[in-house]
Amino acid sequence: MYHSLTDKNNRKGNLESSHIARTVQEIDKEIVDIVDYALNFQVTSDVAYETAYNCLLDTIGCGLEALEYEACRKLLGPLVAQGEIETGVRVPGTAYKLDPVQGAFNIGAMIRWLDFNDTWLAAEWGHPSDNLGAILATADWISRNPEYATGKKLVVKDILTAMIKAHEIQGCIALENSFNKVGLDHVVLVKVASTAVVSQMLGLTREQTLNAVSLAWVDGQALRTYRHFPNAGSRKSWAAGDATSRAVRLALIAKTGEMGYPSVLTAKVWGFYDSLFKGNHFKFQRPYGTYVMENVLFKISFPAEFHSQTAVEAAMTLQGQMAAAGKTSDDIKSVTIRTHEACIRIIDKKGPLNNPADRDHCIQYMVAVPLIFGRLTARDYEEDIAADPRIDALREKIVCVEDTSYTADYHDPAKRSIANALTIEFNDGSKLAEVAVEYPIGHARRRTEGIPLLIEKFRTNLARIYSADQQKRIEDATLDRAKLEQMSVTDFTDLLAKP
Helix, strand or coil, rough: CHHHHHHHHHHHHHHHCCCCCCCCCCCHHHHHHHHHHHHHCCCCCHHHHHHHHHHHHHHHHHHHHHHHHHHHCCCCCCCCCCCCCCCEECCCCCEEEECHHHHHHHHHHHCCCCCCCCCCCCCCCCCCHHHHHHHHHHHHHHCCCCCCCCCCCCCCHHHHHHHHHHHHHHCCCCCCCCHHHHHHHHHHHHHHHHHHHHHHHHCCCHHHHHHHHHHHHHHHCCEEEHHCCCCCHHHHHHHHHHHHHHHHHHHHHHHHHCCCCCCCCCCCCHHHHHHCCCCCCCCCCCCCCCHHHHHECCCCCCCCHHHHHHHHHHHHHHHHHHHHHHCCCHHEHHHEECCCCHHHHHHHHCCCCCCHHHHEEEEEEHHHHHHHHCCCCCCHHHHHHHHHHHHHHHHEEEEEEHHHHHHHHHHCCCCCCCCCCEEEEEECCCEEEEEEEECCCCHHHHHHHHHHHHHHHHHHHHHHHHCEEEEEHHHHHHHHHCHHHCHHHHHHHHHHCCC
């Protein structure tokens, strides 16, 4: 049914859009650069492939952990009853078989649900592995339905290549351009990056890919209000799924021959820059290559907004020192967090926190929990834990202060630090020495320390969903990078599906 409808739309779309007069316009260079990179760049960096491999395992694992939460599970599956397709996209950890658009939504929502997948921090922050929702769904769809693409037999290395390119597109635009400062959410970059790489995977021509990427910019973009007081809510957990599914849909629309919009960014008054970016044009620090994947940040130890990762690590250290000194959180008079500007702007929160989405974007909450309990897990954002009166009492004693050198190091491309330093003063006037952490364990500077822990995180997440036999089959297939890279996409996704 899906195939016949699409063929019909191909014929109808070409007929209906062909009568629209196309004026000769110069295509915005920003779009041309994205498309030519997606279609033509040859990835040769082994560091990028090794990082992408680790990123794939970690991202799948994050999605599996999210399946433990009913709030996530209720959004998954087909849009309507009887909406599954026998040759449909497999959703890891489930038995669903879906069309590629809904498959991308499912995978994207799972990945992002717990704020535990990778992170990119710059003028705009975001989570480049969000793009895997579109990439994995598209790769699986065209592998099972080769008539939708070039007929090439896809292997997992093709997924890694697409991940590297999507990371690069999203991350390079983010380096110098802040979308949050104009109220837009970073998932706009997920949609644009996913549209570009999915178009390449689907075998779109250069013109069709240019059209698809322009359509991604034409879309009204998501407001960031769902991440902030007073509207912080669970949409932030499925916004990436929405963006990736939209990317697949736009690529399929462009594949029919639907027209694009050459000056969607630069058109006066009605273009993206004038309408949504306060008249500013994008700035670029570097050409597209493999920089972003090579330097991406992994969330390994804590499911916490990334600007707080080093603060949570410091809090865990201090909690151990408090226990050794015979003190508890009740003995704390004040906690000072020396931090960077982005942290204060995004997660320095006072007042009521209304839901888990609010709590995992509050640095005071994310520091208070480890100081009280000696841990920070996804469950610690739920209502039963948040009801403990000690948390809010301690939150009121935690103050953030900007260190301008930390802010400078945060933006320095040679450092890319995410530093936080904590000082605790007790009611009796004593203090613990400040504990400062410049780079979180998921940083490129701590890869050697971090990757074994990342693999353990992956194993832990497998155990949440699969039987012991299936866990072993998955580990045997995935923990050897060379072996996994040559595995067919369908074998990979079948391996991750629930019987």
